[in-house]
Amino acid sequence: MCNVKTQILSENDCEFAAQILKNGGIVAIPTETVYGLAANALDKSAVKKIFVAKGRPSDNPLIVHISEVEEIYNLVSEFTPAAQKLAETFWPGPLTIILKKSDIIPSIVSGGLGSVAVRLPGNSMTRKIIKTAGIPLAAPSANLSGSPSPTKFLHVFTDLFGKIDAIVDAGPCEVGVESTVISLLNDVPKILRPGAITFEQLKSVLDNVEVDDAVLAQLDENSQPASPGMKYKHYAPKARVVILNGSRELFVNYVNNHANPQTVALCYEDDVEVLKIPAVTFGKEADPYSHAKNLFDALRKIDEMPQFNTVFARCPAQDGIGLAVYNRLLRAAAFNVVNL
Ligand code: TXA
Ligand code: MG
Numbered sequence: 001m002c003n004v005k006t007q008i009l010s011e012n013d014c015e016f017a018a019q020i021l022k023n024g025g026i027v028a029i030p031t032e033t034v035y036g037l038a039a040n041a042l043d044k045s046a047v048k049k050i051f052v053a054k055g056r057p058s059d060n061p062l063i064v065h066i067s068e069v070e071e072i073y074n075l076v077s078e079f080t081p082a083a084q085k086l087a088e089t090f091w092p093g094p095l096t097i098i099l100k101k102s103d104i105i106p107s108i109v110s111g112g113l114g115s116v117a118v119r120l121p122g123n124s125m126t127r128k129i130i131k132t133a134g135i136p137l138a139a140p141s142a143n144l145s146g147s148p149s150p151t152k153f154l155h156v157f158t159d160l161f162g163k164i165d166a167i168v169d170a171g172p173c174e175v176g177v178e179s180t181v182i183s184l185l186n187d188v189p190k191i192l193r194p195g196a197i198t199f200e201q202l203k204s205v206l207d208n209v210e211v212d213d214a215v216l217a218q219l220d221e222n223s224q225p226a227s228p229g230m231k232y233k234h235y236a237p238k239a240r241v242v243i244l245n246g247s248r249e250l251f252v253n254y255v256n257n258h259a260n261p262q263t264v265a266l267c268y269e270d271d272v273e274v275l276k277i278p279a280v281t282f283g284k285e286a287d288p289y290s291h292a293k294n295l296f297d298a299l300r301k302i303d304e305m306p307q308f309n310t311v312f313a314r315c316p317a318q319d320g321i322g323l324a325v326y327n328r329l330l331r332a333a334a335f336n337v338v339n340l
Helices: 011-022 044-054 081-090 124-133 153-160 199-205 248-257 269-274 288-303 322-332
Strands: 007-009 027-029 036-040 063-065 095-100 115-119 166-168 180-183 190-193 240-245 263-267 279-281 310-314 337-339
Touching (some): 007 011, 011 036, 011 124, 011 166, 081 199, 153 166, 240 248, 248 269, 248 310, 263 288, 269 279
Parallel strands (some): 063 115, 240 310, 240 337, 263 310
Antiparallel strands (some): 027 036, 095 115, 180 190
């Protein structure tokens, strides 16, 4: 789809956004994690428009968003006890649950798989749009495939203006990294993508939970990841990103010793004053939630600075929400980590 007239809507236009969705249109909507590009999940031709607008590979399945827990019953073949427990504890919120799909889910949504990913978002405006539309909404992140997920209206506008029917501008997203994706298809629940609902939180509710290998390690070319999205190149800025794993002091020394006019730092606000090179920041060191909220915006900023060919990035913590931030940064860096 090209040269579509894209309407810019405000938080007061939820009903209008819902109407467009009901009529088979595609609309970028805010959620608590990142902006999503929504369509009626049960309408194949509406969903097709999402893949075209984003340039998304057709085997990469979409998450289906609902506004009340009961809406999941039609979408899955069995709402298992583990899924019920997770839904009770973490919904509404940034957790996506993968279960066997029902026949109602078109194969374009599931990427040809026999499963479906379902999420009940924490953002009340998202739920209002879904509820008013009266349909489940398939919604990937509202970015062009391969660019960082959009956490601000401007990111969506830059990527998709002229390609989609409307964008609802609701300011910056609260969380800033996409939802935690957990698969309940096998005996042991598996985290396919870390997010704001953490491994530690999931472990406190489930008897057992594993983190998929692809979260922290590069897959070899021939392996089939549990989540098709993991095999695609993600969030790769034009410059080479090197993650520097070590204390603040070691980071600062390394960066200052390797400084040249083409290097830029991706670091915490507190680091800037001691660095000899320009820096783009992603939050305050002591506040891991600020790292999640700012990372994608920082990566987009770096892409607007063609004078730099190397990015020295501070390595986030790997527990709590830090695991999600580290997972996204690893992909941006093509797994290039230097242990200091
Ligand atoms: O926070 C979020 O989850 C955002 C907002 C808009 O809700 N959505 C989002 O969607 O991040 P997307 O399409 O960008 O990422 C969905 C991920 C992809 O990696 C996809 O491969 C995986 O979930 N996925 C979806 N359905 C799946 C399935 N049935 N089996 C395995 N992985 C699945
Ligand atoms: Mg995405």
